[in-house]
Amino acid sequence: MSETTDVLFEEKGHAGLIILNRPKALNALTHEMCVAMHRQLERWLIDDAVHHVLIKSNSEKAFCAxxxxxxxxxxxxxxIDVSLPFFADEYRLNTYMESYAKPLIALLDGIVMGGGVGISVHGAYRVGSEKTMFAMPETAIGFFPDVGGSHFLPKMPQNTGMYCAMTGERLRQADCYWTGILTHAVKSEDMAALAEALCEAQDVEPVLA
Incomplete structure (x- = not known):
């Protein structure tokens, strides 16, 4: 059972599903959501029935804003003592995802910004649609590009990561794919079928190929 209804967990086929379920807030991450995701990923890591994990959204507009x-x-x-644990546990979750031993596949069918980037970009696969909109908007209010930004932004080609870090610029599907934010691109209308196929598959590589 999930500790919060803002994020739901399900096992389907060979996959564990993380479903972001706070559509009115564009799935903005709360402290409780971060803690719940981390705990569930720990459980699935030692569950032989779960071969890979999908992260998706119940919102038509956003993966996570x-x-x-x-x-x-x-x-x-x-x-401040109330707020600091949120950031600490969010960053621990990002680090855990980056080193997770099972494939993490994020389905980015909409807005993916800030904390939403942190729970997707560190995984093995990021699939985006024409609705994908990436940004690190926290830089526009003087905050540093967090959630591991200093780790993945420098890997983007031709200083595009530096540009995003300095400006908070928004990138759409083609730019996200070219810069490596996305590993795969599909049409939004095909996302549901892709999710089903990934759940049924023991190996995600042939499905994504």
Missing amino acids: GGDIRQVAENGPEK
Whole structure:
């Protein structure tokens, strides 16, 4: 059972499913969501029935628009001890995903920004559609490109990562694929069928190929 209804977990075929389920907030990550995802990934790591993990969204507009900064802003400097654990556990989740021993496949059918980048870009595969919109918008308010930004942005070709880090510029499907943010590209209308095929497959490589 999930600790929060804002993120749902399911086992289907050979896959574990992480379903972001906060559509009214464009799936903005809360502290509870980060903790729940980390715990579930730990469980699936030692479950031989789960060969790979899919991360997708219940929102028609967004995969994940970032962290729930509104709550952090409402806490203010007076409640910094309340806000700090959110960032600590979010970054621990990002690190865990980057080193996860089973394939992580993110289906990015919409907005993927900030914290949403952190729970997708560190996985083995990122599949995007024509609705994909990537950005690190926190830089526009003077924050550094976090969630592992200093790890993956320098790998983008021709200083595009530096450009995104300095400007918060938005990239669409073609640019995301060219820069390596995406590993695969499909039509939005084909995402559901792809998810089904990935769940049924023991090996995701032939499906993605």
